[in-house]
Amino acid sequence: MAAATNxxxxxxxxxxxxxxxxxxxxxxxxRALVALGARVTIVDSLAPEYGGNRRNLAGIAGRVKVHIADxxxxxxxxxxxxxxxxxxxxxxxxxxxxxxxxxxxDLDINCRAQLAILESCRLHNPxxxxxxxxxxxxxxxPDHLPVDEQHALRPVDVNGIxxxxxxxxxxxxxxxxxxxxxxxxxxxxxxxxxxxxxxxQTFVGVWVRRLVEGEAFEVWGGRQRRDxxxxxxxxxxxxxxxxxxxxxxxxxxxxxxPPVTLRRLAELLVEINGGGGFVVREFPPERxxxxxxxxxxxxxxxxxxxxxRPRTDLRTALARTLEFYQRELRHYV
Amino acid sequence: MAAATNxxxxxxxxxxxxxxxxxxxxxxxxRALVALGARVTIVDSLAPEYGGNRRNLAGIAGRVKVHIADxxxxxxxxxxxxxxxxxxxxxxxxxxxxxxxxxxxDLDINCRAQLAILESCRLHNPxxxxxxxxxxxxxxxPDHLPVDEQHALRPVDVNGIxxxxxxxxxxxxxxxxxxxxxxxxxxxxxxxxxxxxxxxQTFVGVWVRRLVEGEAFEVWGGRQRRDxxxxxxxxxxxxxxxxxxxxxxxxxxxxxxPPVTLRRLAELLVEINGGGGFVVREFPPERxxxxxxxxxxxxxxxxxxxxxRPRTDLRTALARTLEFYQRELRHYV
Numbered sequence: 001m002a003a004a005t006n007x008x009x010x011x012x013x014x015x016x017x018x019x020x021x022x023x024x025x026x027x028x029x030x031r032a033l034v035a036l037g038a039r040v041t042i043v044d045s046l047a048p049e050y051g052g053n054r055r056n057l058a059g060i061a062g063r064v065k066v067h068i069a070d071x072x073x074x075x076x077x078x079x080x081x082x083x084x085x086x087x088x089x090x091x092x093x094x095x096x097x098x099x100x101x102x103x104x105x106d107l108d109i110n111c112r113a114q115l116a117i118l119e120s121c122r123l124h125n126p127x128x129x130x131x132x133x134x135x136x137x138x139x140x141x142p143d144h145l146p147v148d149e150q151h152a153l154r155p156v157d158v159n160g161i162x163x164x165x166x167x168x169x170x171x172x173x174x175x176x177x178x179x180x181x182x183x184x185x186x187x188x189x190x191x192x193x194x195x196x197x198x199x200x201q202t203f204v205g206v207w208v209r210r211l212v213e214g215e216a217f218e219v220w221g222g223r224q225r226r227d228x229x230x231x232x233x234x235x236x237x238x239x240x241x242x243x244x245x246x247x248x249x250x251x252x253x254x255x256x257x258p259p260v261t262l263r264r265l266a267e268l269l270v271e272i273n274g275g276g277g278f279v280v281r282e283f284p285p286e287r288x289x290x291x292x293x294x295x296x297x298x299x300x301x302x303x304x305x306x307x308x309r310p311r312t313d314l315r316t317a318l319a320r321t322l323e324f325y326q327r328e329l330r331h332y333v
Numbered sequence: 334m335a336a337a338t339n340x341x342x343x344x345x346x347x348x349x350x351x352x353x354x355x356x357x358x359x360x361x362x363x364r365a366l367v368a369l370g371a372r373v374t375i376v377d378s379l380a381p382e383y384g385g386n387r388r389n390l391a392g393i394a395g396r397v398k399v400h401i402a403d404x405x406x407x408x409x410x411x412x413x414x415x416x417x418x419x420x421x422x423x424x425x426x427x428x429x430x431x432x433x434x435x436x437x438x439d440l441d442i443n444c445r446a447q448l449a450i451l452e453s454c455r456l457h458n459p460x461x462x463x464x465x466x467x468x469x470x471x472x473x474x475p476d477h478l479p480v481d482e483q484h485a486l487r488p489v490d491v492n493g494i495x496x497x498x499x500x501x502x503x504x505x506x507x508x509x510x511x512x513x514x515x516x517x518x519x520x521x522x523x524x525x526x527x528x529x530x531x532x533x534q535t536f537v538g539v540w541v542r543r544l545v546e547g548e549a550f551e552v553w554g555g556r557q558r559r560d561x562x563x564x565x566x567x568x569x570x571x572x573x574x575x576x577x578x579x580x581x582x583x584x585x586x587x588x589x590x591p592p593v594t595l596r597r598l599a600e601l602l603v604e605i606n607g608g609g610g611f612v613v614r615e616f617p618p619e620r621x622x623x624x625x626x627x628x629x630x631x632x633x634x635x636x637x638x639x640x641x642r643p644r645t646d647l648r649t650a651l652a653r654t655l656e657f658y659q660r661e662l663r664h665y666v
Contacts (some may be wrong), residue, residue, distance in 0.1 A: 100509070103448055103502075111498065113445060115436055153486070157509075158448075161501040165444065169436075170496040176433070176490075176622055246424075289597055 010243040012037035017084040019043045019071055019091035019117070021064075024194040025133065025186075026090040028231045029110030029238055034060045043080055043091065045070040049098065051201050055331035056193045066303060071113040077120035081128060086242050089117060089170075090133040094201040096290055099159035105264045110162035111169075118181075130181040131241045134167040134251070135160075135328075136295055138185065144223075146298035149185070149251050157290040167251065174249040182247040184237055186254050187297050190317055191231030192324035196332050204228070204321075207269060209333065211276045212325045220287065222263035222280045227256040227296035230312035230320070240306045247306055255299030256310045257317075265314075272319050343576040345370035350417040352376045352404055352424035352450070354397075357534060358466065358519075359423040359525040361564045362571055367393045369572075376413055376424065378403040383432065383535050388664040389526045404446040410453040414461060419575050422450060423466040424501075425496075428533040432492035443495035444502075451506045451514075463507075463514040464574045465499040468493075469628055471518065478558075479631035482584050482665055490623040500584065507582040515580040517570055519587050520630050523650055524564030525657035529665050537561070537654075540602060542666065544609045545658045553620065555596035555613045560589040561627035561651030563645035563653070566579070574641045580639055588632030589643045591648075598647075605652050622625070 016033050020026040021042030033040050044052040046068055057064060069076050069279065071091045081087060092110050093099065099106035114132075121128050139147050140154035155161050168180040188202055195201035196209040203220075210217035237254050239245045260268070266278045283291060302308045312320075349366050353359040354375030366373050377385040379401055390397060402409050404424045414420060425443055426432065427511075432439035447465075454461050457661045472480050473487035488494045503514040521535055528534035529542040536553075543550035570587050593601070599611045616624060635641045658665065 036506075104445070105454065107445055107448055112437070112440055115440055155501065155505075158502070158505065161498050161505065165494050165498045168488065168497075169491070170495065172488075176437065321588065 002179070007239050007243065008036050011239070013039065014085040015039045015041070015083060016086045017041050017043065017080060017259060018089065019087045020051065022046060022053060022056055022066070023090060023328045024257070025189060025231060025234055026088070027056030027193050028191065029088055030057070030064055031060055032235050032239065034063050034068065041065040041067065041080070041084070042245045043067045043069050043071065045091070049095070049200060050093065051195045053193070053332065055328070071093055071117060072108050074116045077116055078124045081117070081120045082124045084125060084128055087121070087128050087130045088238055088242070089114070092133060093159065096137065096157045096159050097287065098200065099157050099162070100290065103158040106158050106216050107162050110159065111165040114166035115169050116170055118179060121179050126177070126179055129242050130170060130179065131238050132167060132170045132181060134182045134183040134185045135163050136185055136187045136253070136297060138164045139290070139295070140290045142295055143200065145294060146255070147295050148298035149253055149301055156292060157158070157296065171249060171251065180248040182241040182249070183251045184241060184254055185251060186229065186234060187295065188226055188228045188258060189231055189234045190228050191321050193231070196325060196329070205256065207266065207278070208321055208325050209329065211269060211273050211322070212329050214276065216277045216279055217266070219262050219266045219278050219280045220283050221291070222266070225261050225294040225296060227259040228309055228314060229254050229256040229310055230317035233310045233312055237302065237308045240308050244306055252302035253297040253299045253308070254302065255297035257312070257314045259296035259316065269318055269322070272315065273322055337458055340572050341369050341635065344572070346372065347418040348372045348416060349419040349421065350374050350376065350413060352422045353384065354423070354424060355379060355386060355389055355399070358522060358564060359565055360389030360526050360591045361524065362421055362568045362660055363390070363397055364393055365568050365572065367396050374398040374400065374417070376400045376402050376404065378424070382428070382533060383426065383546050385529045386526070386665065388661070404450060405441050407449045410449055412456045414453045415457045415460060417461055420454070420463045420651070421463050421571055421575070422447070422463055423439070423460070425466060426492065429470065429490045429492050430620065431533065432490050432495070433623065436491040439491050440495050443492065444498040447499035448502050448567050451502055451512060454512050455506060455510050459512055462575050463503060463512065464571050465500060465503045465514060465516045466467065467516040467518045469518050469520045469586070469630060470494050470625070471497045471500065472628070474625045475628055478627060479588070479629050480586070481631035482634055487626060494544055499602070504582060504584065513581040515574040515582070516584045516588055517574060519522055519567060519585060520560050520562055520589060520628065522562045522564055524654050526564070527654070529658060529662070540599065540611070541654055541658050542662065544602060544606050544655070545662050547609070549610045550583065550599070552595055552599045552613045553616050555599070556594055558592045558594050558627040558629060560592040561598070561647060561650065562587050562589040562643055563650035566643045566645055570635065570641050583638070584637035585639070586630040586632045587635065588630035590645070590647045592629035593647065601648065602651055605648065
């Protein structure tokens with residue numbers, strides 16, 4: 001990261017709490033922060049349906065504090081947030097399908113627990129600096145492409161509705177209560193330490209797993225155009241957002257290198273892997289109903305205001321991801 | 334109501350559940366439905382901070398079933414919704430200030446319980462027809478006036494955020510699960526049976542109470558322009574929305590006669606009352622922070638699609654309201 005020197009000045013010696021810190025993006029962020037000299041505490045439920053995995057801390061486990069705790073467990077929150085300088089709030093339920101079959105769980109994590117976290121900050125640590133992981137899912141099916149932050153929010157599933165509420169609470173607490181918060185609306189994020197057991201976090205996880213296992217993977221539809229952020233770039237966006245005063249109270253899209261169709265992504269993966277294959281299938285009906293079609297972000301606002309841009313091209317992102325799981329797959333399945 | 338004959342055909346003999354049915358709009362709706370020959374069941378928590386009041390059923394108490402139950406009490410919901418033809422879903426926390434001081438309660442009622450109600454319908458009565466009471470609060474401070482349904486949603490308080498989620502759940506269940514629902518975004522509704530103990534439901538309640546008690550009332554600011562729906566007109570909108578297929582999956586603003594400034598409203602009230610007075614005060618700071626300024630609705634969509642329009646002019650609405658509380662005040666304080 002080009003801004004590494006700045007980051008060291010901002011984060012070295014600082015107390016940083018990461019909810020969902022054993023998960024995909026949370027653990028990559030934890031690794032970056034440990035390297036920058038921050039005093040990192042992680043909260044993660046390690047619930048089996050979500051992204052948490054102890055292997056994600058391999059090599060830094062001795063240098064971070066880990067609390068196995070669920071953000072739905074309100075009484076624990078005040079002690080967790082007290083005294084922290086930064087909160088990277090990444091704990092979330094990410095599966096669109098699960099949000100439809102078990103909507104209350106999605107609500108309790110993505111909406112209700114978020115409010116409890118913010119209330120804990122308001123009461124016990126109002127000077128904390130927060131960055132919240134929001135999602136492009138809140139836009140629903142785009143009216144126009146690329147999608148900028150002014151695009152209407154018309155979520156197509158329970159997850160999108162609850163994430164809007166979670167994001168809105170952060171911005172409200174920033175505006176009304178002075179709890180300085182920023183929300184990043186993530187698109188598909190890919191890279192080492194993503195969940196590959198199933199498609200709950202990203203469909204790319206399952207594709208990579210199948211490829212590494214030598215099996216064909218399934219591409220649903222295939223014509224949808226999407227953008228993909230490499231996890232190191234996403235981590236840099238979190239670090240930038242928390243470090244800059246201009247980001248307080250703001251919402252930013254993250255994007256990636258130029259979007260590709262899912263079919264093209266699949267072809268690229270097979271090509272980089274030097275073998276393997278995929279089958280294109282029609283969407284299952286219950287999935288089609290909540291699919292958003294084409295999506296890619298307009299991320300010029302964060303480029304202009306915070307100087308962020310996705311640095312990693314798609315080929316590099318996929319190569320690094322494949323290389324990681326060729327080595328590590330047994331810890332992730 | 335001009336459409337009364339139609340309504341009799343739609344509602345006579347039908348089973349109708351009203352959540353918040355002892356409250357202001359809910360009880361007026363119950364009274365109309367009883368007159369139309371419907372079999373009305375009411376669910377109300379009678380929690381002291383909200384609008385429920387047994388006096389609201391005076392004259393029809395023997396002709397409706399009443400369950401004192403809280404919509405947050407999920408296990409009771411399936412039996413309540415089973416077998417009903419219509420659900421008028423009006424249970425809600427309405428105080429903007431309370432939503433800021435006790436945000437979790439607002440969330441539990443306006444967001445979490447709404448999802449539980451919808452899940453109960455999906456599992457136990459998917460053919461029920463629902464009309465949900467949403468609110469203009471979800472728009473926040475208007476960009477332009479009058480505010481139509483396409484206006485951006487930028488709520489300024491926790492109540493607005495949770496009401497967006499509650500409304501969105503209804504529309505999502507309509508679209509994805511086929512639970513036919515309509516949302517009405519209410520502006521200030523006034524009339525007999527509104528809460529007058531305090532400003533939790535509407536500031537007009539306190540004004541009317543003070544006037545009837547022979548005391549001066551306080552007008553905060555005074556320059557804000559607002560619109561006011563008389564409760565009989567609001568009731569007609571609910572009845573129309575539930576009766577018409579074109580309303581399924583849709584959201585409609587309710588409006589009123591031409592908007593007035595709060596100062597003008599205060600003057601009108603005093604004039605109609607034939608005496609009394611008011612004091613104009615600056616906003617208290619914690620209230621100013623979440624005030625939305627001018628608001629009035631563009632209600633042409635519901636006029637065009639469902640044939641609704643506010644029939645009652647403001648002078649008549651205020652006169653009927655005053656007359657009611659001159660007679661009934663002791664049951665409402």
